[in-house]
Amino acid sequence: MSSATYRTLLRTPGAAAFFLTATTGRLGIAMTGLGIIWLVHDRTGSYAAAGLVTGGFAVAEALAGPQLARLIDRFGQTRVLPPVLLAHATAVVTLLTLVENGSPRGLLTAAGVLVGATIPQLGALSAARWSALLRGERAASLPTAFALESLGNGLCYLAGPALVTAVGAGSDPAYGMALATALVIGGGLALAAQRGTAPPMSGAAERKGAGRSLRRPGFAVQVGVNLCLGLYFGAMQVSVAAFAVERGAADAPLYMVSNCAGLLAGWLYGLRRWRVAPQLQLAMLSAGLAVSCLPLLVVGSLPEAGLALAFTGMAIPPILVLSSVLTAAAVERAALTQAFTWLNSASAAGSAGAAAMSGRAVDAYGAHGGFAIAAAAAVAMAVPAAVRAHTLRARRIGSGLPPRPPTR
Known part of the structure; x- marks a missing residue:
């Protein structure tokens, strides 16, 4: 294993540029939700409104x-991103103006909706560029690229979140929102300017077939996996905070342990070429996550x-990488950006639902x-990950092909 794997990928012409600019924009996206909370609460004094x-x-x-x-x-990233980013900047300015003028909650919520509706999923756009860049003989490097994306x-x-909190606490929460928006706009425009690595636009016939690929069972399983991951994340956010509060401690160290363990696992996972089929890897890691959750039911x-939490955190990045790999294999190229974005949406939906369910569970138990x-x-x-892996293995054996060789 050697970090040269990542260096080799980033030396690919144009790769480092689009990865770094997309990551800059994602930093702004990661700041935006919390930035809205600090801004609205500071101006209204209400967490309910925020x-x-x-x-x-x-x-x-x-x-x-x-x-x-x-x-x-x-229509392509280079044509769609600029007007979307302009609309996003306008929506943020509208929200800031309404908040400063003390507008009713309904108007503030409508402005928040506009901010969310116009924020581009730069991670999905970067993943689509990796998929277009690493095709044919270089397709074996795609898991490493997605591991880099996960990192x-x-x-x-x-x-x-730490950056937007620090800016808001040290000055004015509006500056935190301005910084977040500047990172999103700057990273997005820089990404749009890089035409050489943008996925090519598809023809009408290719688009027609691509839409149907979003209904394939393989992609449906990945949407389900990300929905469950969202449920897991939402429940853990509430539960870890409640566990720390019950013991009179801060929850930040617990999150730090889990996040750092996940970053380490994701980095190590991307350094190796795995010979086990991705479907089987996903089933094994999902089962490992379920087993590693059991001690949390009794920890004191x-x-x-x-x-x-360190053990549970280590399973998450490889699962995300495998979900991206399997999505790229299941969906036609002309619908790949949609597919990656649907994974994000499924995770967000699961997280929102789990936050409410776990809140009630924490209140009761x-x-x-x-x-x-x-x-x-x-x-x-x-x-479903195990069922999918078993189905594919049985189909392979039934067709007379040998099962995948074991890992090294």
């Missing part, structure tokens, strides 16, 4: 994202919880009740 506006932002982002991706698949995404969502101290919701989500993810 939650309402942020909820509208999150729902609109999940619903509108695939529709924007559909336009991008049809970039993890770092953004680790640093973004912060060190015990930290150790358990304490933090362990919320951990039970997370464990159930992990089990729900493992079942």
Whole structure:
């Protein structure tokens, strides 16, 4: 294993440029939701109003994202991104103006919806560029590229909330929103300017068949996996915070342990070429996540919880990488941006639903009740992954082909 694998990928002409610019924009995206919370609460003094506006932002982002991706698949990143980014900047300015003028909550929520509906999923656009760049003989490098994407995404969502909180606490929350928007606009425009690595536009005949590929069973399983992952994330956010509060401690160290373990696992996973079929890897990792959740049902101290969260955190990045790999294999190129965006939307929907369910479970049974919701989500993810892997293995053997060789 050698980090030269990542260096080799980034030396591919144009790869480092689009990866770094997309990651810059993703840092802004990671800051936006929390930035809205700090901004609205600072101006209104109400967490209820802040939650309402942020909820509208999150729902609109999940619903509108695939529709924007559909336009991008049809007309290309370089043509669609600039007007979308202009609309996003206008929506943020509108929200800032309404907040400063003390507008009613309904108007603030509508502005939050506009902000969410116009924010581009730059991670999906970067993944689509990797898929277009690593085709044919270079397709074996795609898991490593998606592992690199997972690392970039993890770092953004680790640093973004901390950065927007620091800017808001040190000055004015409006500056945090302005910084987040500047990163999104700057990263997005820089990505749009890189025409050489943009996926080529598809013809009418190719687009017609590509839409049907989004209904294939292989892609449906990946949507289900990401929905369950969202349920897991939403339940863990509430449960970890409740566990720390019950013991009079801060929850940040627990999140840090889980995130750092995940970043390490994702980095190591991308360094190796795995000979096990991706479907079987996904089934094994999903089952491992479900098993590693069981200690959380009985942990009683912060060190015990930290150790358990480290093991659960290590399973997440490889699962995300495999989901992207299997999606790229299941969906036609002309619908690939839509497919990656649907995965994000499924995860967001699951997270929103789990936050409400786990909140009730925590109120009734304490933090362990919320951990039970997370464990159930992990089990729900493992079942279809295992069924899909078994089906493909049986089909391969039935056709007279040998099963995949074991890993090294």
